[in-house]
Amino acid sequence: MKAQKTSRTAQYMAFFRALETKRNQKDRLFSDPYAIHFVDSKLRLAVRLSQYSVFSKYINHTINKKIPGALSSGIARTKYIDELLKTAVSNGVEQVIILGAGFDTRAVRLDFLKSIPVIEIDHPNTSNFKAEIYKKRIGRIPENVTFLQIDFNKQNLDQLAAENNLDFSKPTAVIWEGVTNYLTEEAVKSTFSFISKLPKTVTSYLLMCIKKYSKILNYF
Structure with a gap:
């Protein structure tokens, strides 16, 4: 970026x-x-x-x-992840982490998430812009949302988690949607390593949607 x-x-x-x-x-x-x-x-x-x-x-x-x-694929995957997330929450998930959150609005548009902590991690440019839009258009940043900033290709998620005291004792759902296409191989491996460190006793869901069409990737 x-x-x-x-x-x-x-x-x-x-x-x-x-x-x-x-x-x-x-x-x-x-x-x-x-x-x-x-x-x-x-x-x-x-x-x-x-x-x-x-x-x-x-x-x-x-x-x-x-x-x-x-x-069509963007709309379908949005609906699919919404349903998977609803199932995860009904099964006891108490926290959601969205990697490369972009302009994801699940934290405010899905009623079942409004009382659940949502941690959104993304590049500073996108994260800051999103926070400003929430303030201008909604009037505030939703209370259940925490914005954390990172360049996945240059920084480490483990360090970010330590600096912000992320609590992985809670059953956690991780959403990683359409992001890996824009990361280096090393960054992808590092992210998987971070996710794998979630406690084995925690109900952990990795929801991945990877775009498959090279024409789409080239256009973006």
Whole structure:
């Protein structure tokens, strides 16, 4: 990621969620009223226009032409992870860690998470921007959310955990969604090593969604 730049991938995922939210209630897989706050003015206009059939078809056609499969797979994996996370919480998970959180809004849009600590770890540029959006658009940073900052390719999760006294005695769900494509092999191995250190007695869920299409990766 370039200095002072937020994640473009995170913005596109927020865009996809915002588009899904504009669909008819009986057709959409989920609702994310916060997603639109994380996209630029052009994408916000596209979201607003998408409620009209002719514009919706054009927008979907354009996305699928430029990045085939990205919209449908992004929406599907969001729903899938939501359901897995709900199951994890119902089975006793008491804490959620989101690695490379981007503009993930699960902590505020999923009712079953609002009383559960959510630790979001991401690059400082994206993390700081997200915190400011919460303050401006929602009025505050959600009380259950903790933002921690790291460059996965340059820094160590173990050190970050130690510096911030992360509590791994709690049953913990770990979400790592669409991140590994942008990391070095060493960074991926280091992250797996970090996750493997969670106590064996803890109910630990690793929810991984890895994009498979090189065209999508090249576009982002």
